[in-house]
Amino acid sequence: MxxxxxxxxxxxxxxxxxxxxxxxxxxxxxxKIIHFTDGDETLDFFFKRGKGAKSEKGKSYLLLLDIRxxxxxxxxxxxxxxxxxxxxxxxxxxxxxxxDPKEVQKCHEMGCSxxxxxxxxxxxxxxxxxxxxxFLLVVEVPKLNTER
Amino acid sequence: xxxxxxxxxxxxxxxxxxxxxxYFGLLFIITISLLELSRIYGMPFTEFxxxxxxxxxxxxxxxxxxxxxxxxxxxxxxxxxxxxxxxxSKDPFVKLSIVELKRKIQENIDNGISGETLWAEVKxxxxxxxxxxxxxxxxxxxxxxxxPKIFDLKTGVTLAWPGDLEIGTFIYEDSYQHSxxxxxxxxxxxxxxxxxxxxxxxxxxxNIDFDIYAPIRDSEMIVAVLKLDIxxxxxxxxxxxxxxxxxxxxxxxxxDHERRILTPLKHPLPDETVPKxxxxxxxxxxxxxxxxxxxxxxxxxxxxxxxxxxxxxxxPITSEAGWGMVVKKDKDEVFYELNKTMKYSFIISxxxxxxxxxxxxxxxxxxxxxxxxxxxxxxxxxHGDLETxxxxxxxxxIGDLADDFNEMRLKLKDSYSGLEEKVREKTEELVETxxxxxxxxxxxxxxxxxxxxxxxxxxxxxxxxxxxxLHLEDIKIKxxxxxxxxxxxxxxxxxxxxxxxxxxxxxxxxxQGFGKELQYTIDDLTAELQKMExxxxxxxxxxxxxxxxxxxxxxFIRTGTAKMDALLSALLQISRxxxxxxxxxxxxxxxxxxxxxxxxxYKLKDSKIKIEVDDLPSCTADSTQINQxxxxxxxxxxxxxxxxxxxxxxxxxxxxxxxTIYCVEDNGIGIAPEYQDQIFKLxxxxxxxxxIGEGLGLTIIQKIIDKHNGDIRVESEEGRGSKFFVTLxxxxxxxV
Numbered sequence: 001m002x003x004x005x006x007x008x009x010x011x012x013x014x015x016x017x018x019x020x021x022x023x024x025x026x027x028x029x030x031x032k033i034i035h036f037t038d039g040d041e042t043l044d045f046f047f048k049r050g051k052g053a054k055s056e057k058g059k060s061y062l063l064l065l066d067i068r069x070x071x072x073x074x075x076x077x078x079x080x081x082x083x084x085x086x087x088x089x090x091x092x093x094x095x096x097x098x099x100d101p102k103e104v105q106k107c108h109e110m111g112c113s114x115x116x117x118x119x120x121x122x123x124x125x126x127x128x129x130x131x132x133x134x135f136l137l138v139v140e141v142p143k144l145n146t147e148r
Numbered sequence: 149x150x151x152x153x154x155x156x157x158x159x160x161x162x163x164x165x166x167x168x169x170x171y172f173g174l175l176f177i178i179t180i181s182l183l184e185l186s187r188i189y190g191m192p193f194t195e196f197x198x199x200x201x202x203x204x205x206x207x208x209x210x211x212x213x214x215x216x217x218x219x220x221x222x223x224x225x226x227x228x229x230x231x232x233x234x235x236x237s238k239d240p241f242v243k244l245s246i247v248e249l250k251r252k253i254q255e256n257i258d259n260g261i262s263g264e265t266l267w268a269e270v271k272x273x274x275x276x277x278x279x280x281x282x283x284x285x286x287x288x289x290x291x292x293x294x295x296p297k298i299f300d301l302k303t304g305v306t307l308a309w310p311g312d313l314e315i316g317t318f319i320y321e322d323s324y325q326h327s328x329x330x331x332x333x334x335x336x337x338x339x340x341x342x343x344x345x346x347x348x349x350x351x352x353x354x355n356i357d358f359d360i361y362a363p364i365r366d367s368e369m370i371v372a373v374l375k376l377d378i379x380x381x382x383x384x385x386x387x388x389x390x391x392x393x394x395x396x397x398x399x400x401x402x403x404d405h406e407r408r409i410l411t412p413l414k415h416p417l418p419d420e421t422v423p424k425x426x427x428x429x430x431x432x433x434x435x436x437x438x439x440x441x442x443x444x445x446x447x448x449x450x451x452x453x454x455x456x457x458x459x460x461x462x463x464p465i466t467s468e469a470g471w472g473m474v475v476k477k478d479k480d481e482v483f484y485e486l487n488k489t490m491k492y493s494f495i496i497s498x499x500x501x502x503x504x505x506x507x508x509x510x511x512x513x514x515x516x517x518x519x520x521x522x523x524x525x526x527x528x529x530x531h532g533d534l535e536t537x538x539x540x541x542x543x544x545x546i547g548d549l550a551d552d553f554n555e556m557r558l559k560l561k562d563s564y565s566g567l568e569e570k571v572r573e574k575t576e577e578l579v580e581t582x583x584x585x586x587x588x589x590x591x592x593x594x595x596x597x598x599x600x601x602x603x604x605x606x607x608x609x610x611x612x613x614x615x616x617x618l619h620l621e622d623i624k625i626k627x628x629x630x631x632x633x634x635x636x637x638x639x640x641x642x643x644x645x646x647x648x649x650x651x652x653x654x655x656x657x658x659x660q661g662f663g664k665e666l667q668y669t670i671d672d673l674t675a676e677l678q679k680m681e682x683x684x685x686x687x688x689x690x691x692x693x694x695x696x697x698x699x700x701x702x703x704f705i706r707t708g709t710a711k712m713d714a715l716l717s718a719l720l721q722i723s724r725x726x727x728x729x730x731x732x733x734x735x736x737x738x739x740x741x742x743x744x745x746x747x748x749x750y751k752l753k754d755s756k757i758k759i760e761v762d763d764l765p766s767c768t769a770d771s772t773q774i775n776q777x778x779x780x781x782x783x784x785x786x787x788x789x790x791x792x793x794x795x796x797x798x799x800x801x802x803x804x805x806x807x808t809i810y811c812v813e814d815n816g817i818g819i820a821p822e823y824q825d826q827i828f829k830l831x832x833x834x835x836x837x838x839x840i841g842e843g844l845g846l847t848i849i850q851k852i853i854d855k856h857n858g859d860i861r862v863e864s865e866e867g868r869g870s871k872f873f874v875t876l877x878x879x880x881x882x883x884v
Binding site: 013015097101118 | 650655657658665717724
């Protein structure tokens with residue numbers, strides 16, 4: 001993955017976020033990582049609202065999205081992004097504690113790229129993140145607004 | 149059909165007899181009439197003329213003959229008369245005598261002698277006496293002519309006469325009643341010829357006179373005129389009326405050029421008046437044509453307006469004019485015989501028809517009587533009289549029909565007698581049955597009374613039941629309320645369960661994750677420690693802490709979190725089962741079982757357990773959940789196998805009515821009878837110390853099977869093994 005791709009982690013649990021970050025780094029991902037703790041912040045960033053950080057034109061983003069978050073949950077974030085003509089191009093990877101097959105299917109129907117379940121067995125989690133890291137290394141992520 | 153309607157059916161004009169009479173009678177009459185008509189009036193479009201035309205032609209021939217005969221005779225008479233008068237008038241003695249006489253008279257007149265004196269003198273003269281003698285001779289020797297007279301043309305004075313009576317009288321004064329006759333008339337006539345005919349009635353006379361005048365010339369000078377008088381009634385009438393051949397109504401008549409009749413007519417006029425000759429003019433065609441100079445035959449009306457057949461002829465008298473003669477006969481008379489023949493023919497044919505009818509009547513009766521008999525017999529049979537025998541001996545079709553009828557009747561009779569026999573038997577049976585039913589009736593009456601009592605009782609019970617029903621409905625409503633509350637509670641519970649187990653996982657991930665991180669840190673620390681140069685005792689102590697104590701703590705943490713995670717997973721699963729709807733499909737169980745075994749392969753590889761799967765019948769269920777059921781069952785069988793012997797797990801199935809029943813059998817540790825009821829309860833687990841498991845597998849199975857309206861039960865013997873029976877619907881429509 002090219003360096004300029006920014007990884008956005010939408011995760012309400014600091015511990016989870018930290019673990020994801022650590023494992024990504026351990027897997028060799030050196031990209032810039034921004035962390036938001038709820039769906040609202042995440043949407044504000046992408047839709048350039050509020051006081052926080054905002055997405056920038058010409059940059060590529062990748063979103064790691066948790067489903068269960070306070071205020072605005074992951075489904076809603078995914079729905080809004082996919083409803084936007086421009087933002088729908090951002091790859092979204094669901095990382096969540098649920099392994100309920102019906103929720104997995106729901107996410108795929110809504111347009112997520114990858115669905116990763118956070119296993120309690122840490123080895124598996126690390127393995128999953130590692131594989132994600134490897135995937136991210138080879139994947140070509142489109143830039144925001146470049147074609148406008 | 150009864151007798152009355154049977155009689156009614158043959159109307160007056162619809163019976164065979166009447167019809168035949170009518171048709172044959174008509175045929176006969178028409179034939180005779182046509183024959184007779186063609187005989188009389190001829191055949192149209194053929195040369196056959198018919199008696200009518202023949203008769204007509206015959207009559208016309210006869211009339212022509214008569215007319216020609218009469219015309220010839222009349223003409224001969226006229227010619228004779230002309231010859232006679234010419235002979236007399238040209239006699240030289242007459243001429244010389246007249247010239248002598250006239251000269252002497254003139255001398256006397258010149259001498260002043262006139263009137264009676266003169267004529268008395270003349271009568272003494274020898275010339276006069278000789279001339280009178282001559283005329284007297286003519287009068288006596290010719291019966292045809294009366295009173296020959298010679299008179300002076302200029303004065304009209306009579307010069308000679310058979311006697312001496314009319315001497316000196318004036319002829320012009322002696323004029324006719326209906327015509328003018330004077331010197332001019334005669335002079336005009338004599339310019340064209342030497343004869344003048346005049347038909348007229350002298351004044352004061354009733355008879356018609358036919359007079360003929362001729363001049364006496366002395367070298368072209370007319371010195372006097374000779375007159376001969378012919379009496380018509382004596383001479384012409386017999387000529388017209390004799391000869392016969394004209395029958396009763398036939399008549400010959402003469403008209404002059406003005407169509408005045410010259411002779412009295414045979415018949416009076418339609419107004420009963422008798423027409424007078426020379427007064428009455430005929431207007432009818434035959435007379436008209438004849439007076440105009442035409443001749444021919446005609447069928448027309450005559451002067452009376454009656455149809456006649458007539459022949460008309462023209463008789464020229466002078467060069468300018470002539471008479472018409474009509475010979476005619478009444479048509480009625482002509483065809484009288486013919487009409488009479490026709491009348492008789494008609495009468496004969498009517499009689500013929502009568503005779504024919506009688507014959508036909510007799511003849512047809514011969515045909516219809518058997519038919520009538522047959523019909524009466526049929527009616528009698530129709531009324532049930534099967535004893536009637538047809539006695540028709542004729543050997544025609546009707547005879548055959550009668551035979552057939554008899555045969556039919558006999559067959560009917562046979563079948564009837566059989567029927568009667570059967571009816572008798574049935575009647576007897578009925579009488580028997582009736583007796584029985586009378587007895588039964590008594591029983592029934594008693595039963596009825598009992599029933600009535602029962603009904604009263606029942607009505608009482610019914611009231612009680614209705615009260616009970618009301619009560620039950622109250623309870624039902626309460627139960628429904630309770631049920632709704634229960635459902636709400638259940639849903640609430642499930643959502644709490646879902647939220648709790650989900651949220652509980654988040655910290656668990658952290659504990660697990662950071663425990664692992666701690667392990668990485670310790671690994672790093674151990675590596676660093678090896679590099680560091682520290683005193684061996686400290687190094688050993690630290691090393692033992694790092695190698696033994698910390699990993700032990702971490703191990704407990706990891707095991708604990710693993711167990712908790714399993715429990716949470718199971719709880720999530722249970723809550724999910726409550727939340728999601730079933731998706732029912734027809735499941736090929738052989739495929740499903742293969743999937744199940746495939747996912748469990750890694751567990752089986754490590755154990756010494758053999759799995760045998762029969763050919764399984766299909767069922768209708770939610771395939772994901774049924775997959776879960778069998779996964780759990782086989783997992784359990786693996787989990788609780790008896791380590792002292794080789795494990796065998798058998799999966800089989802069979803169909804019973806609309807259900808499919810599957811059996812998972814193992815030869816594991818088995819379940820003690822006292823636990824068999826509890827194994828499906830939440831968190832129950834056999835031998836908690838020995839096996840790692842959440843203890844929720846059977847609970848989940850129970851829940852899934854309940855949702856399918858199926859059944860799960862267990863048969864087990866401790867130390868021998870267990871059999872789990874799962875019952876599911878075989879077909880979709882039978883499941884709920």
